[in-house]
Amino acid sequence: MAKKKLRVGILFGGKSGEHEISLRSARSILKAIDRKKYDVVELGITKEGRWLQSSAAQALLGGESQPSEDLSRETGLTIAAAAAEPAAGTGLDVVFPVLHGTFGEDGTIQGLFELADIAYVGSGVLGSSAGMDKDAMKRMFFAAGLPMTPHVTLLRSEWRADAKKSTRLIEKTLQYPVFVKPANLGSSVGISKVKSRADLATAMDLAASFDRKIVIEQGVGGPGVKPRELEVAVLGNDVPEASVVGEIVPAKEFYDYEAKYELNGADESVSIIPAKLTKAEEKKIRAMAIAAFRACDCAGLARVDFLMAPASKGKPAEIVLNEINTLPGFTSISMYPKLWAESGVIYKKLIDRLIELALERHREKQQTHFSR
Numbered sequence: 001m002a003k004k005k006l007r008v009g010i011l012f013g014g015k016s017g018e019h020e021i022s023l024r025s026a027r028s029i030l031k032a033i034d035r036k037k038y039d040v041v042e043l044g045i046t047k048e049g050r051w052l053q054s055s056a057a058q059a060l061l062g063g064e065s066q067p068s069e070d071l072s073r074e075t076g077l078t079i080a081a082a083a084a085e086p087a088a089g090t091g092l093d094v095v096f097p098v099l100h101g102t103f104g105e106d107g108t109i110q111g112l113f114e115l116a117d118i119a120y121v122g123s124g125v126l127g128s129s130a131g132m133d134k135d136a137m138k139r140m141f142f143a144a145g146l147p148m149t150p151h152v153t154l155l156r157s158e159w160r161a162d163a164k165k166s167t168r169l170i171e172k173t174l175q176y177p178v179f180v181k182p183a184n185l186g187s188s189v190g191i192s193k194v195k196s197r198a199d200l201a202t203a204m205d206l207a208a209s210f211d212r213k214i215v216i217e218q219g220v221g222g223p224g225v226k227p228r229e230l231e232v233a234v235l236g237n238d239v240p241e242a243s244v245v246g247e248i249v250p251a252k253e254f255y256d257y258e259a260k261y262e263l264n265g266a267d268e269s270v271s272i273i274p275a276k277l278t279k280a281e282e283k284k285i286r287a288m289a290i291a292a293f294r295a296c297d298c299a300g301l302a303r304v305d306f307l308m309a310p311a312s313k314g315k316p317a318e319i320v321l322n323e324i325n326t327l328p329g330f331t332s333i334s335m336y337p338k339l340w341a342e343s344g345v346i347y348k349k350l351i352d353r354l355i356e357l358a359l360e361r362h363r364e365k366q367q368t369h370f371s372r
Contacts, residue, residue: 221309
């Protein structure tokens, strides 16, 4: 008797500014996933938040911005309930959310999966929300004793109420250049490098258009220094493993959205895997990646990003944590799968491992009692 295939839902799209990147990641996964092992179900979410199944989801994946309304009228809650229903073969064994950014890796969709008691790839509600919110993330890194660059967090309301006061606070605490970021977003959307006060207001207004919290970070190494941008892929649950360290050499001033995903930027930016580091530096960075993963209570997968200023005046190189990404890009040019490929885990096997980890974590949860 043939072994029953696992039924895997691939969830993509979403309301965030990273909708198109999600579609690209989903296409790559759907192309590579082992159809002999898995019965694959496409699930899409439009930019307006409408959930789609079957041919409507495939139409969204194919680039139709408004798939026909009559193809699916299901809501997210209806789909979640159906996914959790094992009767008549309609249930899913596991969901692989390929949703980047807001409403995808911020704990919201993870909460829906938890309520429906569905196994899913990636971090839980806490890990996902902490990984998305750069302010909360930094607080967890600080509590774990992990090195970071100095930063200030301001609310959009504070900035709009008194921009002069906010500017004084930033300049009192930090030195230019600074990076201004929306606290809750990914793929470097809304991020600006600010070299002087003249450009600060524009950067703050841009970040404020994407989130109510704004994080302002001091540039690593000081004026005129372009720090190295290093990345590590982490895989696992309670006993996570770190990949080799990779380096991004961006064509622009920093690794922004265009450098990551636009074709010209991808061609011009260079990834070096493994990065050229001493053994001691590599060991330190990989250990820090696992510590960051644990500090945010992550699970399944994450990409941890670092900044490294060169050694100077007898001082060793400065290595600081930049951020953790709990649902990193899964496109053909994304660093997460490339780092694991260099570490000996090819793309198709990486998908298998992530599904195994999701099921493992779901089984572990069944040991928890929620009532007396």
